[in-house]
Amino acid sequence: MSNYTIIQNGFVIDPEKNGIDQREIGIIESKLADSKDVLEQGTAINYIDAEGAYIAPGFIDLHVHVFKDATTLGIEADLVGIQQGVTTIVDAGSSGCANYQLLKETVIQQSDTEVLAFLNIAKDGLGAGLSELADPTNLMSVEEATEIFAREPQIVGLKARMSGSVVKEQGIAPLKHARFVADALHKPIMVHIGNPPPYLNEVFPLLGKGDIVTHAFHGKKHGILNEQGYLLAEAAEALQRGVLFDVGHGTSSFSYQTLQKFKENYTEPFSISTDIYLNNYDNPVGSLMLTMSKLLALGFTLEEVVRAVTIRAAKAIGLTEQGTLQNGTQADLTIFKLHDERTDLVDSEGVVLTVNRVLQPKITVRNGRVVFRQ
Numbered sequence: 001m002s003n004y005t006i007i008q009n010g011f012v013i014d015p016e017k018n019g020i021d022q023r024e025i026g027i028i029e030s031k032l033a034d035s036k037d038v039l040e041q042g043t044a045i046n047y048i049d050a051e052g053a054y055i056a057p058g059f060i061d062l063h064v065h066v067f068k069d070a071t072t073l074g075i076e077a078d079l080v081g082i083q084q085g086v087t088t089i090v091d092a093g094s095s096g097c098a099n100y101q102l103l104k105e106t107v108i109q110q111s112d113t114e115v116l117a118f119l120n121i122a123k124d125g126l127g128a129g130l131s132e133l134a135d136p137t138n139l140m141s142v143e144e145a146t147e148i149f150a151r152e153p154q155i156v157g158l159k160a161r162m163s164g165s166v167v168k169e170q171g172i173a174p175l176k177h178a179r180f181v182a183d184a185l186h187k188p189i190m191v192h193i194g195n196p197p198p199y200l201n202e203v204f205p206l207l208g209k210g211d212i213v214t215h216a217f218h219g220k221k222h223g224i225l226n227e228q229g230y231l232l233a234e235a236a237e238a239l240q241r242g243v244l245f246d247v248g249h250g251t252s253s254f255s256y257q258t259l260q261k262f263k264e265n266y267t268e269p270f271s272i273s274t275d276i277y278l279n280n281y282d283n284p285v286g287s288l289m290l291t292m293s294k295l296l297a298l299g300f301t302l303e304e305v306v307r308a309v310t311i312r313a314a315k316a317i318g319l320t321e322q323g324t325l326q327n328g329t330q331a332d333l334t335i336f337k338l339h340d341e342r343t344d345l346v347d348s349e350g351v352v353l354t355v356n357r358v359l360q361p362k363i364t365v366r367n368g369r370v371v372f373r374q
């Protein structure tokens with residue numbers, strides 16, 4: 001059946017424009033369209049009332065874990081996807097080249113949410129425990145990477161976790177290998193930072209334009225900021241080269257204080273993601289919208305937090321059909337409300353922020369169809 005839809009009465013946030021305006025959004029089949037064209041061409045037009053709500057491109061979460069069948073931490077993709085107003089999620093390294101096929105069959109092909117993947121540089125991803133880079137024989141070769149990236153369009157980059165507990169005696173070596181593979185593929189690396197070793201003065205120099213540093217604002221020792229609240233020289237240089245910082249909230253990787261200090265001294269944009277999985281879904285992460293609400297409470301504007309989960313996230317992984325409201329692109333939309341309610345929101349350090357408003361999902365549209373309604 002043909003699909004001619006007009007969404008009315010909403011406040012539109014176009015991440016490629018400034019400000020918020022009240023206008024109609026049209027959809028023809030699975031693509032965004034001018035509402036005038038919908039009226040001219042449509043026979044039976046389907047109207048969606050977005051009264052009192054905001055309309056934005058479908059939100060993109062660059063860091064989730066949804067590989068239920070091979071990892072104990074995997075969470076249901078649609079639960080953290082379309083049901084939370086997130087149309088595209090990127091599984092960040094739960095799978096590697098040895099078990100990606102299972103992720104594809106059990107999650108990617110089974111979900112209404114668009115599921116993409118950063119492939120772990122370790123062959124089994126997180127499927128064989130959480131010290132995946134401690135054994136150098138578990139690293140994916142350039143040949144294996146080239147073969148799987150050529151075959152699987154849902155794989156958008158590499159993932160390498162740089163924490164002492166992950167790399168053990170290997171130190172910086174697995175990231176050097178990831179750099180080598182990424183250069184051969186011309187794909188970004190998402191690098192997780194945490195407790196050293198390796199230290200950030202070894203990690204950042206290996207990263208180039210387009211690479212993503214997730215957990216950028218963690219509150220652990222040896223983070224991106226010195227005690228005065230300024231970036232380490234290597235981190236500042238990486239930002240200058242075009243390395244993207246990403247929130248990656250997670251159980252223990254997002255600190256209000258770190259982000260506040262960063263905000264006082266820097267205006268460089270970053271992306272917002274959750275690192276959501278089974279054990280942090282209830283607490284402290286909640287959802288992408290709750291994570292965005294935390295940043296709103298820290299003084300970022302609504303347009304800015306929307307940009308951080310739409311156009312900026314899309315560009316980071318080379319998507320041109322998502323994250324935008326341009327006519328002719330994939331009609332993925334997030335319709336949400338800003339709900340006035342005093343709510344306590346906690347970061348990964350246990351710090352509570354009492355906020356006055358939170359984002360709430362209302363309607364999720366994917367490929368032109370309503371897939372969720374609150």
Ligand SMILES: [Zn+2]
Pocket residue numbers: 063064065092250275
């Ligand atoms: Zn993660």
